[in-house]
Amino acid sequence: MKRKTLLTHMAPLALYALLTGCGKAPEAPTQIDAKTWNLPVMTASASAPVEYTTVGSVVSDQRVEVASRLSGYIREIQVQEGERVRRGQVLARLDAADVEGGIRQTRAAQGAAEAAFRDAQTDLERFERLFERGSVSENEMRKVRLKFDAAREALNQARAGLDTALAQRAYAEITSPVAGTVVARLKRAGDLAVPGMPLLTVESGRGLLFETFVAEGQIAAMAEGKPAVVSIDSLPAPLKGTVTRVVPSGDPVTRSYQVKIALPETVGLMPGMFGRAVFTVGESPSPVVPRRALAERGGLTGVFVLDGEGRARFRWLRTGREWPDRVEVSAGLAADERFVAAVEPALREGDRVMPVEAPR
Structure with missing residues (x-):
């Protein structure tokens, strides 16, 4: 009975020795x-803009x-x-029969005024x-001068009336x-045109x-x-x-105020187009990093931060x-931490980085 118990305990030990004797010794991991x-290095700073967006046309x-x-x-x-x-192109013409009749009438009045002036x-x-x-006598002379002055003013009035009539033709x-x-x-041809x-x-x-409308706040x-930055849906x-x-x-x-933004001359930009205006109204404490600083490792997106060494x-x-060209960081990067501003695809954990001036 004791012999059977001893064999029972010895069998697993023998099997383990056999397996380890036939296998290879584990290799030490290769050190890279x-x-x-x-690489360019930047210092994280709280500079994310606070933006306000409105829609308009x-x-x-x-x-x-x-x-x-x-x-x-x-x-x-x-x-x-x-x-x-x-500019100056003729868009429409009106029936000018009344105007032409007025011109002829004022010309006749001017002719009569000229004849009266010459006689005076x-x-x-x-x-x-x-x-x-x-x-x-002196009194008769005074009356003749008065008649002459009246004829001269009548002529001036007739000339002014003709100028007005000619302007109406234009x-x-x-x-x-x-x-x-x-x-x-x-309006269409045949309609009556009325001033104003x-x-x-x-x-x-x-x-x-x-043109957009901004909230009261x-x-x-x-x-x-x-x-302001204006994004038009139909422009790239x-x-x-x-x-x-x-x-x-x-x-x-609506408690809103009208704001108008001057736009540069752009091909394809036309009145009536819909868009959005973005205004910067302040700064948030969240840091901003350039897109070229982002790297993806193991399915996660982040940056390479430099340690004390x-x-x-x-x-x-x-x-x-x-x-x-930039991304706001909500969590994971504190102010004043240094990080690689332009990451290389082959950069690995633990590599040493010699800082150079970061490009603007």
Whole structure:
């Protein structure tokens, strides 16, 4: 019985000795030598901007409602919606029969006034000679001079009336005050044009603005000259604009204030386009790192932070807002920590980094 118990205890030991005798001894892990890199290094600082975003539309700063100064029937309108027009181009013509009749009437009045003036001038010259010889009294001479002055003023009045009538003829042709595009045609040939009633609407393609409305809580941060980034949905890249107008009177219903942003001349930018404006209204305590500093190791995104010996230590980051060239860090990086500003794909944990000047 004892012999059987001894064999039972010895069997596992023998089996283990056999297995370890047949196997190879475990190899020591290969030690990878740390490399030295010359890489740009930055110091983390709290500089993430606090941004405020609003929506709006592109508007023309030169939107003109073209109207007539005369009352008359429209003979023809020479443009259509969407048509490009030049400054001074004829857009419409009115029936000028009444104007032409007025011109003929004022010309006749001017002719009569000229004849009366010549007659008064002849009388004045004749009476002056008679007065010098003492043939007429001073009272008669005074009346002749008065008649001459009245004839002269009547002539001036007739000439002014003719100038006014000729100016009315020019108003029968309605021209464009700006170079732009016809965006609305409000009247047709045969309609009655009334002074002050728009016939056409013309928008200039230059001097475009982005019109938006800012909430009451943010209006204090708005001022003329403040930069803004405007993203138009139909354009591939955002535009850098400048606040040019802040209307200091808010809407009592929406509690918002109108703000207009001047935009640069851009191909494809047209009035009516929808977009978003981003204003920087402050700074947050979260640091910002350049995109080229981010590295991915083991499925995690982070940066290489330098320890006290100048060795690279991978640090996982939790990121927040993103921009084209930088990323906000929500957690994982403290202020004043140094990190590699432009990471190399072959950079490994523990490599030594010799700092060089970080590119701007």
